[in-house]
Amino acid sequence: MTQDRTSELAANLEAVRRRIDAACRSAGRSPADVTLIVVTKTWPALDVRRLASLGVHDVGENRGQEASVKAADTDDLDLRWHFVGQLQTNKAASVARYVDVVHSVDRLSLVQALDKGAAKAHRRLGCLVEVDLTDGGAGRGGVTPAEVTALADQIAAAPHLDLLGVMGVAPLAREHQRDASARAFGRLAELSDQVRSGHPEAYLISAGMSDDLEEAVSAGATHLRVGSAILGSRASLG
Ligand SMILES: *Cc1c(COP(=O)(O)O)cnc(C)c1O
Secondary structure (H helix, E strand, C coil): CHHHHHHHHHHHHHHHHHHHHHHHHHHCCCHHHCEEEEECCCCCHHHHHHHHHCCCCEEEECCHHHHHHHHHHCCCCCCEEEECCCCCHHHHHHHHHHCCEEEEECCHHHHHHHHHHHHHCCCCEEEEEEECCCCCCCCCCCECHHHHHHHHHHHHHCCCEEEEEEEECCCCCCCCHHHHHHHHHHHHHHHHHHHHHHCCCCCEEECCCCCCHHHHHHHCCCEEEECHHHHCCCCCCC
8 A cells, every 4th residue: 555655656757757867858858957846734743654655855735734744743854844834924934944945935924924024943945936937816825026026035034034036826727728838937037037137046947836847847946846646636726
């Protein structure tokens, strides 16, 4: 049973790695410049353990409570935890204790709370500016493109935070999802250029999920956040 699940994860992981390699080849990029983050939300810590045994180093979660339990359950493993979900200000201090990178920084109050939490935990925290790529639509989070530079400056100025780059989720399209994703990720790459003109070290671009990782690689993503293509479809939640 356990072995079956490990084999299933291994096969899925291999298929995703092949997709990333192919996308890199088309884009003339090196696969070494693209980091796969496996988003393990809703799946048990045992799956995180299995993934680690298969060579996964970067894992992502979108809920603080779930993430903290899983991180504690697997703290014997050498993992980097990425927080990719909407984060309430009052949960920031807890997240700052065990997460390595927060992808979803989208307001000054959160910057302040994460900085305070990181200071208290005596550690530094990597942060990405989450950009709302929906053109003022029903975005799940993120600053508008016009607000990106100001928030990036605020993160960079926070004593215990490291500004690493930008993150975006492509808007859900009624059809031609891949075209919509390609457009959104192109916009994100422009905003990354803008951020890097003031902060050259903040070159990370977190974009692309199970269904549009090729478009993300083609647009220059450095970090992909892949869940269901590796772990299977989630029973509930988004
Ligand atoms: C769940 C989630 C992912 C992974 O999505 P899949 O479609 O399962 O690959 C990526 N990014 C964020 C922000 C998520 O919440």
